[in-house]
Amino acid sequence: MSGQKNSRARGLAIFFLVLPLILFLVSLTVGSYGISPHGLFKTILSVVSPASHPDVPSAHRDILLRIRLPRILLAMAVGAALSVSGASLQALFKNPLVNEYILGISSGAAFGAALSLVFLGRAFPPQIAGFVFAVVAVGAVLLISGKAESHFITLLLTGIIVTAFFSALLSLVEFFASPYVLQALFFWLMGSLSLASWKDLYISLPLIAIGVVVLFLLRWRLNVLSMSDEEARSLGVNVLREKILVIAATTLITAAATAIVGIIGWLGFIVPHLVRMMFGADNRRVVPVSAAVGASLMMIADDIIRGVSSFEIPIGIFTSLVGIPVFLVLLKKSRKVWL
Amino acid sequence: MLIALSAFFLSAGTLFPGQGRTVKDNLHRTVAVPPRAERILSLQPEITRILVALGAADRLVGLDYFIGRNDHLFKFLFPDGTGLPVVSMPDESINKELIVRLDPDIIFTSPTELQVPDSIERSLGIPVAALASMGRFDGLLEEIELIGVLTGREERANELGRYFRKKIRFITESIGPLGPEARPSAYLAFWSSLVRTPVFYEPVQVAGGRNVADHLLPSYLGTIGTIITLEQLIEWNPDIILIQGSFLPREREVTVEGVRGDKRLGSVKAIRQRRVHYTLGFWYWWDPAGVLVETLYLGRLFHPEKFGWLDLEKEGNAIYEMFYKKEGIFTGLMKSLVLHEWTEK
Numbered sequence: 001m002s003g004q005k006n007s008r009a010r011g012l013a014i015f016f017l018v019l020p021l022i023l024f025l026v027s028l029t030v031g032s033y034g035i036s037p038h039g040l041f042k043t044i045l046s047v048v049s050p051a052s053h054p055d056v057p058s059a060h061r062d063i064l065l066r067i068r069l070p071r072i073l074l075a076m077a078v079g080a081a082l083s084v085s086g087a088s089l090q091a092l093f094k095n096p097l098v099n100e101y102i103l104g105i106s107s108g109a110a111f112g113a114a115l116s117l118v119f120l121g122r123a124f125p126p127q128i129a130g131f132v133f134a135v136v137a138v139g140a141v142l143l144i145s146g147k148a149e150s151h152f153i154t155l156l157l158t159g160i161i162v163t164a165f166f167s168a169l170l171s172l173v174e175f176f177a178s179p180y181v182l183q184a185l186f187f188w189l190m191g192s193l194s195l196a197s198w199k200d201l202y203i204s205l206p207l208i209a210i211g212v213v214v215l216f217l218l219r220w221r222l223n224v225l226s227m228s229d230e231e232a233r234s235l236g237v238n239v240l241r242e243k244i245l246v247i248a249a250t251t252l253i254t255a256a257a258t259a260i261v262g263i264i265g266w267l268g269f270i271v272p273h274l275v276r277m278m279f280g281a282d283n284r285r286v287v288p289v290s291a292a293v294g295a296s297l298m299m300i301a302d303d304i305i306r307g308v309s310s311f312e313i314p315i316g317i318f319t320s321l322v323g324i325p326v327f328l329v330l331l332k333k334s335r336k337v338w339l
Numbered sequence: 340m341l342i343a344l345s346a347f348f349l350s351a352g353t354l355f356p357g358q359g360r361t362v363k364d365n366l367h368r369t370v371a372v373p374p375r376a377e378r379i380l381s382l383q384p385e386i387t388r389i390l391v392a393l394g395a396a397d398r399l400v401g402l403d404y405f406i407g408r409n410d411h412l413f414k415f416l417f418p419d420g421t422g423l424p425v426v427s428m429p430d431e432s433i434n435k436e437l438i439v440r441l442d443p444d445i446i447f448t449s450p451t452e453l454q455v456p457d458s459i460e461r462s463l464g465i466p467v468a469a470l471a472s473m474g475r476f477d478g479l480l481e482e483i484e485l486i487g488v489l490t491g492r493e494e495r496a497n498e499l500g501r502y503f504r505k506k507i508r509f510i511t512e513s514i515g516p517l518g519p520e521a522r523p524s525a526y527l528a529f530w531s532s533l534v535r536t537p538v539f540y541e542p543v544q545v546a547g548g549r550n551v552a553d554h555l556l557p558s559y560l561g562t563i564g565t566i567i568t569l570e571q572l573i574e575w576n577p578d579i580i581l582i583q584g585s586f587l588p589r590e591r592e593v594t595v596e597g598v599r600g601d602k603r604l605g606s607v608k609a610i611r612q613r614r615v616h617y618t619l620g621f622w623y624w625w626d627p628a629g630v631l632v633e634t635l636y637l638g639r640l641f642h643p644e645k646f647g648w649l650d651l652e653k654e655g656n657a658i659y660e661m662f663y664k665k666e667g668i669f670t671g672l673m674k675s676l677v678l679h680e681w682t683e684k
Contacts, residue, residue, distance in 0.1 A: 030569040031570045033573055059576075060607065062602070067569050172428055175428060175429060175430065178590055179623070182429050195532075195534060311558070311571075312534065
């Protein structure tokens, strides 16, 4: 019976791990510019061998290579990054409510990126300032709350205070921004993939990849870190070093994602929960499956936005509007929390 | 449908003898307007400019943050205005204590700030009208008429209204009747983003063009803008792309050079034919003189054969002089905005 359950879970895990690839191919066909699957196939062939398909319109190539491909890859990367970040932080702090928002990482990153956009211009990568202030924010939360992992309420309250502080700083940046930059800043803060380009990917993807790979490699240690510090030490884990590594990696990927697409709400909170509801709390499975589910959900959300109408709803608004009710329904059904 | 939704209902106002009239503003609120206003608080740049054009700027008791601090033209149009108190902030916050101190008879706000009018009216009991032209000439002319009545400058308002209508008639008559195929399609990139566009912009229509986003719905009540996808832009394949150029060059987030060099849009006709240009666009809604010159410029851009004779610099200066009674404003504006293309003979 247990073997049957395990093989079902394994099958489901494999399905979720393969899902992003399927969705990636589906997403290539979605968009307000109608390209049939046959046309898409011809366009791909024309990229490989331009001489063999001279009749492919250049618009098709531009849409596929310069618009859809970077956008879908960015959606995948951001979805995976925020989900892995949420799963890792929840395991590290042994609490299902912890995420990059609670720890102030998102608000710190948003403030840093906004500061950079307003005062340094677009030539300076906002990821750098985003990362610096995300580190400052999470550092402040951890420093003020002390041994917060054993006193979650302190951590939560400190997180709320630090988040509020950085939100106030963000308002201050808005206050001093010129009205023209402010228009661009508001648009960015809503969270959007609409202007995704290869340039965005060149900067953010390596940073996200580094963070995700680090967390992926640490996934079994997250199980150990979910125990008490004493237990973890007795198993030979350098608790402090591992914690710093996990926090640094989550901060890096959140900052890289936020700086490029703005604030994408709830993904890092909901996805790990969904995964735990389905697979239990073993982080060796939760981390990779969260990455796959996060990437998939982000692609589905973006496909709906791109496919349904010719106008665009910022994805940050969309994930919050759809994610919260979905999560509430699932939570009511399961009435369980795993860690 | 779209026009009906975003329509300006000002003309539906009812007159009450000695009590002013009611107007329906752009947020569909009914506002009781006093018969005369001696003290006006304008948090809407378009209304502020109209007050200056009507010669009623002395009624202004306070300004919004944009016109008070950022508008590079306003300080030339109304130098005394720089000393007026600034009441609103970029985050839509309002200094209500200052409003009480300024004691206005009426307040004008922009319909884009959805919460502001009711918030002020509820707490201070001062009538607040959220008005804007919403990209429509009728809307602008109705504002001019209303402000004219409020300030007792009906004659000047009528004069400006007649002048405006005459210029528009001149443009449409110069272009003549046009079938849809004779109208170049134009995409407008406004509000510091390549993918934000107005769903209605009458200067394009009057100048003999066709706004490709005309059939879309605005993002929310109080705005006429929406966000589109780059794919949609490629599908529209416009003949011309117009970038909002009312910002100073250092403030521009979207530039003609940047759009022309955007490889994602390489297949778009406007990019291939290098027909990407600055237009003035909204400047926290319109400058009534600016939009008139802009319509002339667009007419020349869309139908050069019909406006080849046009000396836009001379015409622009004449229009600005009519509205603001100052010489050479347009030349100075084009220099500061570095829009040399506009003034080329």
